[in-house]
Amino acid sequence: SSFHFAIDHCFPIKGQGTVITGTCLAGSVKVNDMIEFPTLSFQRKIKSMQMFRRKVSQIKQGDRAGLCVANLDPKLMERGVASSPDSVKLISGAIGVVRKIRYFRQNLLSGAKFHVSVGHTTVMATVTFFGAKEIAERLKGSVNKMNGGSGVESKKELETSSLGGNADIAGLPSLNFDFDEDFLQQDGYMEKVDDRQNDDLPLHWAMIDFQTPVYCPLNSLIIGSRLDTDIQAHTCRLAFSGRLIQKFDIEKEMSKIKFYSKKERTGSICRLGDPYKRSDDGKIIRYEVFGNDLFKKETNMSQFIGLHLETERGDIGIIQSSFGTSGKFKLHFPSGTDARNGEKLFLKFKRYANDPEKKIRQSSILPKERVGTKIESESKKDKRGKKTNSKTHTNGGSKQAVVGKITNTKGDALDDGLFKTVIVEGFFTPEMNIREKVGSQVIVVGAGLEGSISGSFGKAGKCKVSFPDGISKDSIGAKVELRS
Numbered sequence: 001s002s003f004h005f006a007i008d009h010c011f012p013i014k015g016q017g018t019v020i021t022g023t024c025l026a027g028s029v030k031v032n033d034m035i036e037f038p039t040l041s042f043q044r045k046i047k048s049m050q051m052f053r054r055k056v057s058q059i060k061q062g063d064r065a066g067l068c069v070a071n072l073d074p075k076l077m078e079r080g081v082a083s084s085p086d087s088v089k090l091i092s093g094a095i096g097v098v099r100k101i102r103y104f105r106q107n108l109l110s111g112a113k114f115h116v117s118v119g120h121t122t123v124m125a126t127v128t129f130f131g132a133k134e135i136a137e138r139l140k141g142s143v144n145k146m147n148g149g150s151g152v153e154s155k156k157e158l159e160t161s162s163l164g165g166n167a168d169i170a171g172l173p174s175l176n177f178d179f180d181e182d183f184l185q186q187d188g189y190m191e192k193v194d195d196r197q198n199d200d201l202p203l204h205w206a207m208i209d210f211q212t213p214v215y216c217p218l219n220s221l222i223i224g225s226r227l228d229t230d231i232q233a234h235t236c237r238l239a240f241s242g243r244l245i246q247k248f249d250i251e252k253e254m255s256k257i258k259f260y261s262k263k264e265r266t267g268s269i270c271r272l273g274d275p276y277k278r279s280d281d282g283k284i285i286r287y288e289v290f291g292n293d294l295f296k297k298e299t300n301m302s303q304f305i306g307l308h309l310e311t312e313r314g315d316i317g318i319i320q321s322s323f324g325t326s327g328k329f330k331l332h333f334p335s336g337t338d339a340r341n342g343e344k345l346f347l348k349f350k351r352y353a354n355d356p357e358k359k360i361r362q363s364s365i366l367p368k369e370r371v372g373t374k375i376e377s378e379s380k381k382d383k384r385g386k387k388t389n390s391k392t393h394t395n396g397g398s399k400q401a402v403v404g405k406i407t408n409t410k411g412d413a414l415d416d417g418l419f420k421t422v423i424v425e426g427f428f429t430p431e432m433n434i435r436e437k438v439g440s441q442v443i444v445v446g447a448g449l450e451g452s453i454s455g456s457f458g459k460a461g462k463c464k465v466s467f468p469d470g471i472s473k474d475s476i477g478a479k480v481e482l483r484s
Helices: 132-148 152-157 250-256 378-384
Strands: 004-013 017-026 028-030 034-037 042-051 054-056 058-060 064-069 080-083 089-100 112-118 121-130 182-184 204-216 221-225 238-247 258-272 275-278 284-292 308-311 316-323 328-337 344-352 372-374 402-410 419-425 441-444 450-457 462-471 479-483
Touching (some): 089 221, 204 238
Antiparallel strands (some): 004 017, 089 238, 258 284, 275 284, 284 328, 308 344, 316 328, 402 419, 402 479, 441 479, 450 462
16 A cells, blocks of 8 residues: 655754654655655655664554655654655545444534544544445445355455554444445434444444545544533543545535435325235235325326335335326225225335435335236126126236216217217326327217217316217217227
């Protein structure tokens, strides 16, 4: 790794040059190597080195030494860093992995200001905490792989830190930050992620916005504190510790982090569809359910068509269409549901903070289709005077005619008093595209007259139906069927 040297003193020696003393935190360096002083923006060659008054030709991580260089004014530096050329950059923001110090009594809130120490530099910074759940899941997966898998990927994730020895033993694994990962938005540091007993406080990602840019290499140790706390309060002022993982420009790159918040709306079942007996387990279920109390009557339902809803029993269905004009809606359950009238329905989704479209996004998956046989009630059988054959339900639905009603005639009457066009309601909902159904066959129930859809009428889901042979005005109120 690159050479990184923490300077704690600087003084001149006549006839030799300037000596800087300190500790090698990472890498190694030899006599005659070029080193850089990032804060001074220049490089110098090492003339000689000493460790405990003995000349050496090389130092490495952990060594305390004095380095002699030429043409360095000791007044320009008392404390600071020296490094391999171009290895230490000036950063204004970073992402680090941190853990709260358990003796710090206050809550760590996102957006709060802390004194952040990096090397010999302490500056004010605004800190945002996130990713506790995601890190816990990643580390849990790494442990599982190490116990039962190859352990290659997890070993890489828990590798030794370049600064400060074994990072895993120190409780701060050297994780890589993934911008493609989704992160649950947090108000602050979460001291408990789940119900499992764990002595260690959970690791978090921390987005650190330095008020004054600092020079430091990645993987540097950081300490966050509240030095403005009353020294007479007899309380710990150190808030958290961790390591810098990723350079991050908050002004330019903030939109790259996918923060989301969980949302939930609650409705209820107001009506059940026809009962079916499921073929694989014989359970009585419904494939269609009608709900309410989730949307207002003026809500545009088109943006919610296709979203998933969940019942109290855990069954997942999809919103097919609106039902009426009072905000009710129709649900389809591919595998059926045994939910009862009045039970709750849950619309669960995510909202992303940096999503310009503000879309509703869901991660739930519809279950596979499970076929069932329709159950006919005895009263219906008696009214028809004969038993009807059971119908089998599939995911596409049984091929039954859609029933509507003639509400009015359209245009002037012909010489024989008949009309060529009528207006029909009940076939479509307002958000459906009626143009796709133009030409579909329509039958007048009981009369046998045949017509076809010729276009939409208004914005309430009504349509125009043309009858080539004409239809009388007495047909207003008659039922019609749309054949698919």
